Amino acid sequence: MAEYDRRTIEELVDGTIDFYKLKDMLSNFKDKNRFETYLSILQERVPWSDPILLPVGLHLYIVQKQDGSRIVKCDCGHEFCDEKDNWKLHSMIHVRDTEEKMSEIYPKLLAPDPQWQVIREYYCPSCATQLEVEAVTPWYPIIKDFEPDIDTFYNEWLQRPLPIGE
């Protein structure tokens, strides 16, 4: 069973990890304590103190609030919604649905045709980070990507207590 020190996991998070170290990591068995180390690194870096239960994506977390609720929160501090809700419904959206908007990001012949497909960009309303991009047909319902069962994950799979606020 592999084990990695905190610094290695920090390098992984920062994308500065040495290629051969990364390759060994890919080839090796997984380290059991990764989640704990990872969570503690992320918690240390965010500017707020709500305990992180689970990262949802780059910059997004499900956190435990003191009132017992669980919400989706951006690392800038913006609070989106309850974890059961779809955070995208509470974001700012920009839809590339014309040739002109598509050609801002791709040469014309390399872009999807808006008669077939649109590109939907979801931004954090506070820090304007682009948190997700969907390339879908017009009319497509906003996708709820991630619906984890946090209680089963902690209680049965990790067999460790859920983080609780101070």
Added chain:
Amino acid sequence: MSINLSKKQQALSQLKGNPIGWEGKTLKQMRQDMDEVSRSTGHYAGLETLPFKEANPIRYEKIFAKLRGGVVHARETAKKVAASPIVEQEGELCFTLYTPEADSVVTSTGIIIHVGTMGAAIKYMINNDYEQNPGIADGDIFCNNDCQIGNVHPCDIHTIVPIFWEGELIGWVGGVTHVIDVGATSPGSMSVGPVSRYDDGYQVACRKVGQDDTLSKDWLIESQRSVRTTKYWVLDEKTRIAGCHMIRDLVLNIVKEEGVDAYKDFVREVIEDGRRGFINQVKTLLIPGKYRQVSFVDVPYKNLNVPPYARLDTIMHAPTEVTVHNNGKFEIDFDGANRWGWHSYNATPVAITSGIWVMMSQTLIPNDRVNDGAYYASQFDLPYGSWLHPDDIRTAHSYSWHFLVSAWSPIWRALSRNYFARGYLEEVNAGNANTSNWLQGGGINQFGEIHAVNSFESSAEGVGASAVKDGISHAAAIWNPEGDMGDMEIWELAEPLLYLGRNIKPNTAGYGKYRGGSGYESLRMVYGAKDWTMYFMGNGYMASDCGLMGGYPAASGYRFEAHGTDIKERIEQRLPIPTGGDSDPDYPEYEENMDAKEIIRDKQSITTETVYENYDLYLNYLRGGPGFGDPLERKPSMIQDDLNEGHLLPRYAEKVYGAVVTQNDKGHYLVDEEKTSLRRAEIRKERLHKAIPAQQWMESEREKIINKEASVQVRHMYAGSFALSERFNAEFTEFWNLPVEWKLTEDELEVPVFGAKINKNPS
């Protein structure tokens, strides 16, 4: 072989109706018993413990290592028999060992999707009483390429050989190669012309083609007269037989050394071991819950030269819901997938389930224990009547991969969200490229022979970005974990097409904090052909992935072809000719160095056969991979490298990445970090200025839906999904809060509905 009953004794035994299975059972009984005991106990073969492995772990691993090493060795050796560059260069072959019931025990490297398809073909023979007629005997050789029995597309030809020990069947070995041509309506292994099974080419339905290790003459004659590339066909078949016989010898030697009972115990336990290993991986890497993604691909047939009922534009739809159950069971539900169509891109259940294991072997189970154990730990829900489970035997499958590769991209993203959440960032992959274009065609080649080609340059596409680094450029294809673009010199021998360029294709990688791997492009000039046709096959109007966590999808496709050029005269006069890449298709340069009667540059990236004369041009553009993370977070030094290495056009460094770029007197691009930081802050403000709250946007989109404002192809896709799935229809209606009377049917679209009337879907 001396320990075996003589062939005569065995034949006599079977004539008397004696079963060839274990404990006096027929194979059909064995299959039924295995299904029942595995289902009722939840363990493969009812094995709640692994006594052989636990008592003799070294011996167990030794047998595994011998078998695994042996099948890999057989593949590496046998492929040298082939002349086809698809097999010999690209490694488009695979060998798998099965139990008597057709559960896979161990597989080689290569196109391991066929672990499942060859197993399905053997199960078909078992269920159709091949044991009685035509009989299954030592030395027999069977062949299959029928998709509805067990295949992805007809160009993957299976050779299947039974393995006997003392008159009892102890297993099967299957070998598969991707042949260059299968006699379909147009030349090339994955023909675009077919719209029904009867256009797909030569179909061999689990046929006994040889006895006593010798191919039947009638088979040799018929099969070779049914395809365009006879010599490649012959050598591919010899490749498959050589590999199968090497593995048969390997198994018999292990049985001699270890005893047949030990071998039988081993093959049972190794599958149960695989099942447990898969669940262990699920619990190590994933999180219980539900994960949803989607992908699409365009089928632009409205103006294509196909039968009238096939002439419509439509979109293939793959909504994917992955459920990770509390007990580690893994389920993938494709509910909402739309109807099959009159095109070449339908798939069979075994193609999609087996293909998912190819993908899994590159991510969730990246080890050599790929066998049916993982299958027993999983569940697939594949809607009947959809493109991945047609309810009509007439469907064509010649290029199933057009959507299979895209339909799996959502699964990468679903898994990657899990890896990301658990901190296994090294495993994150934003998705896979649409593995196209496919340069195919044929005619009379530079050697005066009837010929067909399928350039497997598409074995090397851009890989999706990870959460820690960029995707690898022009590197791999999901369907063959050993992807390789092949040597230009070999392709020039195999095809009457000279290379005028092979370059990285800028802006094909999905942008992001980490970009996808870039695609590439080859400019080919027809040279030396006596007569020649070619066609294009790839996505054009749509990107077939999404990007992940703020990254963009890879670019979509287009085609470039030029006919009636003056390149011959230019060469004679030593004038410049088009070379290199079509780097910026908004500002084309090839035309500056040639005149041509016809130049086509458009998004119609699927075509049927077009005649090409010598000195005509064809651009083979291989796609990039999707990106990860917000592009505004990409390090300026990485953008600078992208510019200087040809991955990115300067104007998009500014527009997409917010980079402030200058060029020094040597033409080297420089990105100013400080100015870039300021520019990015402005772009963030601009984003919030141009964006609107999602719920406000939903109101305007809802109005468009109520008024049915969308192109026919978009409406046709939804109508095909609604027709098959009440659940998808209800969820759509609920999400958009549509009036109950709002309906959308295929009939109202004024496009051909031929075949759609026969709705065998129970819902």
